[in-house]
Amino acid sequence: MRAALFDAPLAIRMVDAPMPRPGSGEVLVKVAAAGLCVGDLYIYTGKNPYVSYPRIGCHEIAGRVVSYGEGGNGPAPGTRVVVDPFIGCGTCYPCRIGKRNCCAKLAIVGIHREGGFAEYVTAPAKNLNLVPDVLDDFTAAFAEPVAIGVQGCRRGMVTAEDSVLVLGAGPIGLAVVEVARAIGAKVYATDLSTERLAIAARLGAIPVAGGEGLLDRVLELTKGEGMPVVMEATGAASAMEQTLDLVAAGGRIVILGLVKRGLGITLPGLDFTRKEVTILGSRASVDCFPVALSLLASGRIQYPSIASRFKLEDAPTVFAQLAENPMAMHKAVFLMEPK
Numbered sequence: 001m002r003a004a005l006f007d008a009p010l011a012i013r014m015v016d017a018p019m020p021r022p023g024s025g026e027v028l029v030k031v032a033a034a035g036l037c038v039g040d041l042y043i044y045t046g047k048n049p050y051v052s053y054p055r056i057g058c059h060e061i062a063g064r065v066v067s068y069g070e071g072g073n074g075p076a077p078g079t080r081v082v083v084d085p086f087i088g089c090g091t092c093y094p095c096r097i098g099k100r101n102c103c104a105k106l107a108i109v110g111i112h113r114e115g116g117f118a119e120y121v122t123a124p125a126k127n128l129n130l131v132p133d134v135l136d137d138f139t140a141a142f143a144e145p146v147a148i149g150v151q152g153c154r155r156g157m158v159t160a161e162d163s164v165l166v167l168g169a170g171p172i173g174l175a176v177v178e179v180a181r182a183i184g185a186k187v188y189a190t191d192l193s194t195e196r197l198a199i200a201a202r203l204g205a206i207p208v209a210g211g212e213g214l215l216d217r218v219l220e221l222t223k224g225e226g227m228p229v230v231m232e233a234t235g236a237a238s239a240m241e242q243t244l245d246l247v248a249a250g251g252r253i254v255i256l257g258l259v260k261r262g263l264g265i266t267l268p269g270l271d272f273t274r275k276e277v278t279i280l281g282s283r284a285s286v287d288c289f290p291v292a293l294s295l296l297a298s299g300r301i302q303y304p305s306i307a308s309r310f311k312l313e314d315a316p317t318v319f320a321q322l323a324e325n326p327m328a329m330h331k332a333v334f335l336m337e338p339k
């Protein structure tokens, strides 16, 4: 089968790879659309610590069921599906309480095992989600990034009555903006990059200039109260440290951004009780694909409209371009059979 293979950092090429065979409890999926995520860019640039080479990347996969391995069952062959790429061990504490997204032995399709930059991919059959008829393959491939926004909003218990401040208008921040907007919340977004902030505004967020003076601007917007919900999606330690100032008393802080391993942050300890604040981490997503797919089907998620389409054969060029300039495109999706 055709596949785009990461051989080593900065090396991706089209290969004729062996056809994968579904193991026990697994499904074979014919890939229709494969989204390129920042995680894939990190595999390309050699910054993804979890990957070993050679590897077929991609964890944002839409396609059709082909067949099942021993003991595997699910939707009939030909059914349109997206693959939830997060595979838990099923036995550790987080898996036992329904949080396989933080499984100690978490395996991710496209990182720990071969992913969707190929004609076919395998995954556990229970990781399949049905694609609503109204969604094309291209749009269905956005289920994974949208699910990250769903997870963040679930963690932050975001409702239509909330005002939400999203720190960072990168891919994760935008996913949060879109889902919080779709829920009906009033969404503010901030970023140091005016270009990124303009995209957040296009997706319906109220832009708030980042950097110096952000706290004053937020207090002004909220009549001195602070934001009921603050969602951190920059991964910058300084932004994380500011969340406790930005949040309203009684509010929630959700941390989605990743700081470097081992890097500490400092928070004003008295505010934990003074504000009785709730601080939550949010990692990838768990069981959020059905909601993400129905949000996409409702037409309330606009992110797909600013993404670019490519053929799988374009992968080497697209990765080289993005490594040089990550702002070169907002999002890329590879279509196996482009129209």
Ligand SMILES: [Zn+2]
Pocket: 037, 038, 039, 059, 060, 144, 145
């Ligand atoms: Zn992704």
Ligand SMILES: [Zn+2]
Pocket: 088, 089, 090, 091, 092, 093, 094, 095, 100, 103, 104, 105, 106
């Ligand atoms: Zn586990």
